[in-house]
Amino acid sequence: MALLFLEDSIMSCFLLHHVWGHYRRMTGFLHLYSGEEAIAAGVMSVLNTDDYIASHHRGHGHLLAKGGDPKRMFAELFGRRDGYCRGKGGSMHIADRSLGILGANGIVGASLPIGTGAALASKMRNDGRVAVAFFGDAAANRGTFHESLNLGACWRLPVVYVCENNLYGVSTRQTDAMKITDIADRAAGYGFPGVVVDGNDVVAVREAAAEAVDRARRGGGPTLIEGKTWRHWGHFVGDSAAYRDPVEHEAWLKRDPILVCARVLEANKWAARTDLEKIQAEADAEIEAAMEFAKNSPWPDRSELLTDIYPE
């Protein structure tokens, strides 16, 4: 396995991990990706720059892993003029068309039809692109899940549906919201494969994603991938997650995707401890620089309230 991929992945992981520490300086709703990094890093490692993704509340993870600019991301989180959306979107609404990122989303389950439609665009143009729709376990109970997976199957679209199952929809445990253990089982109802992976193991995610993306690119239609994972914090910043079992929480923290990744790298001698420390230091520096950039970015002009409602 190419060290290059692992460096990219681990860099993404470290970047994502560091974002959380700065959230308290921001306003509005903030939903941390911390703990789920291996899914974004693993999936994105097999996508091309022009492949499409549609994301959810915790979209910063996907943005950074797809190659987004941390400077512009932080500026957006701070509501500044140099942000991706010039301060109009905030944490839940960042898109970058040049990277195929069709937006994070504030509506649970909205990424599913968007990813499906992007895949239709690829199919109609026969341009070989693949679309990935990321969503959580709670979104799998929305109507958009059913309608999108069914449509993606009927039209045999080049789309991969990636469920980041962190076992909770806000405070509601998955077992109280559905009577199956594996969401991937639902794929059978639409006539395409569903696979379960360890969502905290970036290599396992990459392998599953590689197969699904390859299948989609070759015209084989959709796949549903379910990554079992855990968010390290509450649903949003300010949610103490008191509804979770502390013992279970501690056990998951020991399986932090970055620790898992580092263990795999060291065990296979793909990277030495010093390599990891170097990557960590680079990630630290990149985040610090992005933070500095965002803090110094001006606020939007008040007149921008009334621009961008209707495009030219």
Added chain:
Amino acid sequence: MSSRTMNIGEAIIDGLCIEMRRDPNVYVAGEDVGVFGGNFGITGAAFKEFGPERVLDTPLSETAIIGHAVGAASAGLRPVLEISFMDFLGITLDELGNQAAKMHYMFGGGLTCPMVVRTSSGAGMGTAAQHSQSLEAWACHIPGLKTVAPGTPADAKGLIISAVRDNSPVLFIEHKMQYTMKGEVPEGEYVVPLGKADVKREGSDVTLVCWSSMVRQCLAAAEDVQAEGISAEVLDLRTLIPLDKFAILESVAKTHKLVIVHEACLTGGFGGEIAAVVADEGFDLLDAPIKRVAGPDTPVPFSPVLESEFIVNSEKIAAAVRTVA
């Protein structure tokens, strides 16, 4: 420009096919739009010309019809969707109102979501409470969305072409009692700009502001009151968003009296917005209270007797005109 007699349905598909020939990114999707030709038989001609690659039958999934189009449009296509009855818009409101309409603004101009949602509105066919509504006011309350409601075949053609070319999501409302309405329609690329009202009949005593099927009713009412010496001007808005405030105020400046007419029920109807605009920006122009002629605040009933009682017609409009003129 030469013209030909067409009904509104034929005019719409004529305009749509022109755009599909011009731009390979334009495609049609919806329930039964292909072989079946659409629930009102509009898309059949497009299916015949462009086939299933560009005219896509969908499962019965209104959420996915609009929802997938958000993704397709964000990726550069120009979807034209059919939601056969406007009453089903509720199923699609997140995709239309929270996604398509907000994409451009939320992302600071970084994405556009050009799409046309064609849908049928209105009562008159005995289709009862869940297949007969006029819900244009819902759409007008969502910034980012444009709302179009033609009242003649020529406007329907010219507006569908503009709607497809527009980079915003556009709700294109077709009154189901109008599909068979005939009129002269210019051939070729006939474009009617969005946001431009049209004086369908000039008059000096009172302004009738209307859209969609009420244009025909207002013209009939204007004819009726003419015999009584009342000269009514009929202003067809054609598009509600963007609203041609200038045309409304210009007409009221001439007639000094305003009657607003819509089939949708009164409370919360778009007529209230027009009345507010004129009260706010044209109060000094008025010589009489603003009148609204609208449907009652009831669901649309089934029985032909009750349904005809629900629908605004030329007699009801003429009666309102007489109270101010």
